[in-house]
Amino acid sequence: MKKHLVTLLNALAVFAALLLLWQGLDVLLHLPPYMLPTPLAVGRAVVARFPSLVASLAITSTEAAGGLAASIVAGVLIALVFAQSRWVRRMLYPYTILLQTVPIVAVAPLILMWVGPGTLSVTIVAFIICLAPIIANTTQGLISVEPNLIHLFLMHNASRLQILTRLRLPHAVPSLFVGIRIAAGISVIGAITGELFAGSSRVGEGGLGYSILYASAQLQTDYLFALVLAATVLGFAFFFLVMFLEWYFLHNWHESARALTDE
Amino acid sequence: MVTISDLSKRYGSNPPVLQQINLAIEKGEFISLIGPSGCGKSTLLKLISGLTSASSGSILVDGMTPVNARKTVSYIFQDATLLPWRNVTRNVGLGLELEHVSREARKAKVQSLLELVGLSHVAQAYPRQLSGGMKMRVSVARALATTPRLLLMDEPFGALDEMTRDRLNEELLRLRAEQSWTAVFVTHSVSEAVFLSTRIIVLAPSPGRIAQQIEIDLPFPRTSLTRESERFESYVTEVSRALRGVHSA
Numbered sequence: 001m002k003k004h005l006v007t008l009l010n011a012l013a014v015f016a017a018l019l020l021l022w023q024g025l026d027v028l029l030h031l032p033p034y035m036l037p038t039p040l041a042v043g044r045a046v047v048a049r050f051p052s053l054v055a056s057l058a059i060t061s062t063e064a065a066g067g068l069a070a071s072i073v074a075g076v077l078i079a080l081v082f083a084q085s086r087w088v089r090r091m092l093y094p095y096t097i098l099l100q101t102v103p104i105v106a107v108a109p110l111i112l113m114w115v116g117p118g119t120l121s122v123t124i125v126a127f128i129i130c131l132a133p134i135i136a137n138t139t140q141g142l143i144s145v146e147p148n149l150i151h152l153f154l155m156h157n158a159s160r161l162q163i164l165t166r167l168r169l170p171h172a173v174p175s176l177f178v179g180i181r182i183a184a185g186i187s188v189i190g191a192i193t194g195e196l197f198a199g200s201s202r203v204g205e206g207g208l209g210y211s212i213l214y215a216s217a218q219l220q221t222d223y224l225f226a227l228v229l230a231a232t233v234l235g236f237a238f239f240f241l242v243m244f245l246e247w248y249f250l251h252n253w254h255e256s257a258r259a260l261t262d263e
Numbered sequence: 264m265v266t267i268s269d270l271s272k273r274y275g276s277n278p279p280v281l282q283q284i285n286l287a288i289e290k291g292e293f294i295s296l297i298g299p300s301g302c303g304k305s306t307l308l309k310l311i312s313g314l315t316s317a318s319s320g321s322i323l324v325d326g327m328t329p330v331n332a333r334k335t336v337s338y339i340f341q342d343a344t345l346l347p348w349r350n351v352t353r354n355v356g357l358g359l360e361l362e363h364v365s366r367e368a369r370k371a372k373v374q375s376l377l378e379l380v381g382l383s384h385v386a387q388a389y390p391r392q393l394s395g396g397m398k399m400r401v402s403v404a405r406a407l408a409t410t411p412r413l414l415l416m417d418e419p420f421g422a423l424d425e426m427t428r429d430r431l432n433e434e435l436l437r438l439r440a441e442q443s444w445t446a447v448f449v450t451h452s453v454s455e456a457v458f459l460s461t462r463i464i465v466l467a468p469s470p471g472r473i474a475q476q477i478e479i480d481l482p483f484p485r486t487s488l489t490r491e492s493e494r495f496e497s498y499v500t501e502v503s504r505a506l507r508g509v510h511s512a
Contacts, residue, residue, distance in 0.1 A: 148340045151314050155338045156361040156409065166361070170348045252389045253347035 037222035042229070045222040052211070057230050059207035063119055064191040064238065067126025068183055074127075075134025076176065082135065083142035083168065100132035104190060108197045117198045122207065125194030130183035134176070141175025142168045177246045184238040192231060208234070264290045264413060264445045265311060270320035272306055280306050282470035284320070290412075293439065293446045295456035295463045297502065299510055303471025304449045308415050311447060312338050324413060332413075334362070337406035339416040343398035345390040351401050352377070352386045358409040372408055379438065380404045396427040403435070407442065416448045420455070429487065432458050436485055453506065457498045458485060465502065467509040475505045 019039045025031075026038045033041060046053060082089050108125045115121040145168055153163050195209025206214070208231050215224040265288040273279040281303040288294055296304040309315040310322055313329030324332035337358070345354045352373055359369045377383045380400050390398055399419060406414060420428040432455060439446065450456050456463050460479050467474035479498055481489060489495055 146344070148342070148344050149346070151312075151338065152340065152344050152357075153361065154314065155312060155333055155336065156358045157333055158361045162361055166357075167346070170346070173348075252350075253391060 034219045034221045037225055041222045042225040045220075045226045046229070049223060049226070053226060053230055056206065056208045056211045056227065057234060059119070060188070060191050060195065060209065060231070061234055061237075063122045063194065063207060064126050064187040064234070066123040067128075067190060068130050068180075068187040068238075070123070070127045071130035071134050071183055071187075072176075072180060075131055075179065076138055078131075078135050079138035079142055079172070080164075082139040089139070096132055096135050099128065099135075104129050104193055108194050111194070112197050122191055122194035122198050122209075126187045126190035129190035129193075130187050133182040133186075134179040137175045137179030137182075138172055141172030144175075145171050174250060177242070177250070181239065181242050181246070184242045185235055188231060188235045188238060264288050264292070264325065265447070266321075266323045267311075268321050270310065270322060271318050272303070272310060272315070273318050279318070279470040281310075282472050284471075284473060286464070286473065288445065288447065290445055291443065291461075293448065293459055293461045295448045295450055295460040296466060297450055297453065297456050297463060297506065298466030298471075298474070299468050299506070301471075302466040302468040302509075304466050305417055306471070307466075308338075308417050308447060308449055311413075312336060312415050314338075334409075335412040337409055337411035337414050339402055339406045339414065339419045341418045341421060343390070343395075343402040345398055345401055345405075347390050350387050350389050351382060351393075354390070354401055355382075355404045355408055357405055362409060376404045376408055379407075379441070380434065395423055396431060399423065399431060400434075403431075403438070407438065407444075410442075411444055414444045414446045416446065418449050418451065421451060428452075428455065429458075429490075433486065435459065436483070440484060453499055453502045454490070457481075457495060457502060458490060463502055465505045465509060474509050477502055477505065 022039050026036070037045075082092065104125065107128065111124050111128075112121045115124060149167060149171075150163065153167055158166075191207065192209035192212070195207040196213060198206075198210065208227055212224060212227050212231075215221075215227060265286070267284050267286040270281060270284040271279050272281040284307065296307060298304050306315065310317055311324065311329055313333060322329055325335060329336075346357065349357070355376060356369045356373045359372060364372070374383075374386075377386055380403060382397070382400055382404060385393065385397065390401070393401070402419065420431050423431065436459065446459075448456070448459060457479055463477045463479060464473055465475040465477070466472065477498070481492075481494060481498070
């Protein structure tokens with residue numbers, strides 16, 4: 001625990017030093033505030049426009065979380081189908097790769113055209129970007145069970161369903177979490193990307209992506225920085241939430257969670 | 264208990280792993296299969312368990328096919344094969360759970376077994392908290408939980424240090440005295456085979472076949488003192504000699 005605290009303090013010290021450097025840069029170079037606002041100016045923007053910042057944050061986090069949650073449900077279901085046979089995997093796996101390689105910025109406008117602007121289409125964009133890592137990792141977890149464990153279950157006349165629910169699924173949980181960790185980070189990116197295209201029906205009611213567009217068009221660079229900061233904080237929050245859940249579910253048994261408990 | 268006649272096993276078009284095996288195992292025997300690697304001893308165990316099927320010939324366990332006989336057979340693997348997400352109690356109860364034994368009956372059975380193998384104090388622990396010897400003990404307890412009549416063991420103590428292995432060997436015989444199952448045990452260790460067995464089957468490689476059978480007529484109960492006796496030594500010498508013959512052939 002003490003070690004974690006030291007790590008945190010070190011990170012904070014670096015952060016403080018960077019802020020000082022940034023503020024000092026302004027003194028030296030005298031850049032106009034619409035090019036590079038000072039940290040103090042960004043701080044003022046955060047305080048002054050806190051309610052709308054929080055409103056944007058709430059919209060984006062709802063969309064990202066919705067997309068992530070839907071991708072976990074759908075991804076696990078698809079992985080269960082994939083785990084049934086090598087044949088199924090051979091036929092369908094290429095489409096998973098397609099899902100991963102297709103540029104989301106190109107797909108987002110299409111989704112908006114089909115579904116219409118609004119929260120739902122942004123959530124769908126986040127969902128699409130999250131799906132591939134969930135499918136790939138969960139499938140891997142489901143099929144990589146040690147043969148002797150399967151033999152053990154067979155020796156007790158276990159049914160296919162018993163092997164799935166008592167062996168393959170629990171065995172896949174750590175892999176699923178690897179997928180969720182990746183997806184959690186990109187869900188925020190997906191939601192913001194979606195918002196860049198989705199716009200908003202009323203001014204000040206859009207998510208972070210919409211507000212970023214708006215602030216940049218208005219040359220409100222200090223607020224733009226505040227929004228970027230908020231997006232980063234959101235990504236961090238998602239990541240740590242997933243880390244916590246992973247620790248909570250796995251600390252008793254899995255290697256990846258050990259580091260948190262052993263020290 | 265087990266009747267093997269004219270059994271052969273080959274994978275695809277490769278040369279046979281086992282050829283013309285004939286073997287009868289009586290109820291209550293403790294059989295060890297020993298031989299150089301590639302002699303098919305693990306394959307023979309997999310055949311008796313029905314985890315793989317014979318290319319020709321037949322195996323009957325209790326008069327049934329290996330797959331049908333599984334209800335009365337338990338298998339102990341080279342590694343402990345514990346489920347890391349289950350604690351010791353729930354690992355030991357796994358077989359009973361899969362066979363739909365009620366929760367109360369399971370609990371009683373698991374508790375008495377944990378006492379029997381000396382694991383009561385770690386009942387709530389998870390596998391990663393246990394030493395190699397402890398894990399293997401859990402594995403043995405799990406195998407015995409379903410009250411098997413035949414216990415198949417594939418080098419269960421091969422990865423353990425010698426002291427732990429000796430102690431577990433003694434415990435295994437103690438359990439056998441209390442529960443009376445028949446055993447087929449695969450091992451690389453001559454002294455382990457002599458200590459445990461009533462009969463040792465020496466297998467020769469390529470193709471795997473029975474080279475020699477040696478009855479071990481040491482009295483039970485066998486203890487650590489048994490290992491110091493002259494007869495034990497002479498059996499070890501005899502089996503080692505048989506193994507050398509197989510190697511040089």
